[in-house]
Amino acid sequence: MNRDVVAYLRCPVCRETLEPGESRTLRCPRGHSFDLARQGYADLSAGRSPHTGDTAEMVAARAEFLAAGHYAAISTALAEAAAGATGLAVDVGGGTGQHLAVVLDQHPELRGLVVDASKPALRRAARAHDRAGAVRADAWGRLPLADHDTAVLLDVFAPRNGAEFHRVLRADGRLLVVTPEPDHLAELVAGLDLLSVDPAKEERLAAGLEPHFALTSRRSLRWTMRLDRAEVATVVGMGPSAWHRAPGTIDLPTPLDVTAAVRLDEFRPR
Ligand SMILES: C[S@@+](CC[C@H](N)C(=O)[O-])C[C@H]1O[C@@H](n2cnc3c(N)ncnc32)[C@H](O)[C@@H]1O
Numbered sequence: 234m235n236r237d238v239v240a241y242l243r244c245p246v247c248r249e250t251l252e253p254g255e256s257r258t259l260r261c262p263r264g265h266s267f268d269l270a271r272q273g274y275a276d277l278s279a280g281r282s283p284h285t286g287d288t289a290e291m292v293a294a295r296a297e298f299l300a301a302g303h304y305a306a307i308s309t310a311l312a313e314a315a316a317g318a319t320g321l322a323v324d325v326g327g328g329t330g331q332h333l334a335v336v337l338d339q340h341p342e343l344r345g346l347v348v349d350a351s352k353p354a355l356r357r358a359a360r361a362h363d364r365a366g367a368v369r370a371d372a373w374g375r376l377p378l379a380d381h382d383t384a385v386l387l388d389v390f391a392p393r394n395g396a397e398f399h400r401v402l403r404a405d406g407r408l409l410v411v412t413p414e415p416d417h418l419a420e421l422v423a424g425l426d427l428l429s430v431d432p433a434k435e436e437r438l439a440a441g442l443e444p445h446f447a448l449t450s451r452r453s454l455r456w457t458m459r460l461d462r463a464e465v466a467t468v469v470g471m472g473p474s475a476w477h478r479a480p481g482t483i484d485l486p487t488p489l490d491v492t493a494a495v496r497l498d499e500f501r502p503r
């Protein structure tokens with residue numbers, strides 16, 4: 234793992250610094266030791282078994298969909314919103330690290346870290362960018378990072394832990410959150426009779442950030458994606474678990490023009 238990134242990590246047991254140890258480990262001065270996977274990510278879940286996160290199939294589907302450029306507008310908007318930041322950018326629930334890699338490409342002064350629970354995602358994230366590392370940890374627990382040391386936190390369709398995000402972000406740091414708008418993937422929701430975004434859920438999630446963060450800007454991003462049959466199946470598979478269905482049961486005319494509608498909210502710590 235990139236040494237500059239390791240310097241930002243903290244031992245999940247005693248909160249001391251971590252350094253590369255012998256035989257593919259990270260060690261703290263008190264002797265707590267954590268394995269580095271062959272692919273280069275570190276497991277810092279420290280016995281706290283996180284949610285297993287996305288499965289290998291979900292991760293492969295997402296990686297392919299992102300690589301086709303359908304969500305490139307999200308990466309671009311995140312990179313714009315990170316302009317001028319220096320230090321560490323952490324992508325929480327960052328999956329394969331594809332959005333983070335674009336942010337790092339645009340900003341050579343940033344280092345990056347993907348935090349995720351999913352091993353299949355981390356295997357890819359560990360190789361997403363030279364200036365990025367990847368660690369396994371539970372986004373609902375304590376992140377293996379120091380207090381007020383992170384410059385940028387990214388959260389794209391992933392768990393949002395307001396109190397913990399506040400603890401790790403610098404006072405001048407920024408939190409960038411991407412969430413779906415109610416009409417995101419509207420044609421699929423209507424055509425396949427899927428559940429739409431629950432507005433009450435969105436309000437609850439906003440309330441979780443509210444005591445810790447002030448909203449400083451909101452951008453609505455909208456575009457149309459022309460999806461072939463396999464991509465329709467992929468985007469359905471990437472959605473909430475209630476959407477998962479056998480590809481054979483997806484019966485829509487393709488190629489299909491599908492609305493993408495997301496919001497990029499930027500918050501500053503209170
Ligand atoms: C919908 S995916 C989004 C992935 C990535 N942000 C992107 O946009 O490509 C949600 C991600 O959050 C991860 N995740 C879910 N629950 C988590 C948890 N409790 N702790 C850490 N990661 C979690 C999943 O493994 C998955 O990679």
Ligand SMILES: [Zn+2]
Pocket residue numbers: 244245246247248249261262263264265
């Ligand atoms: Zn320790």
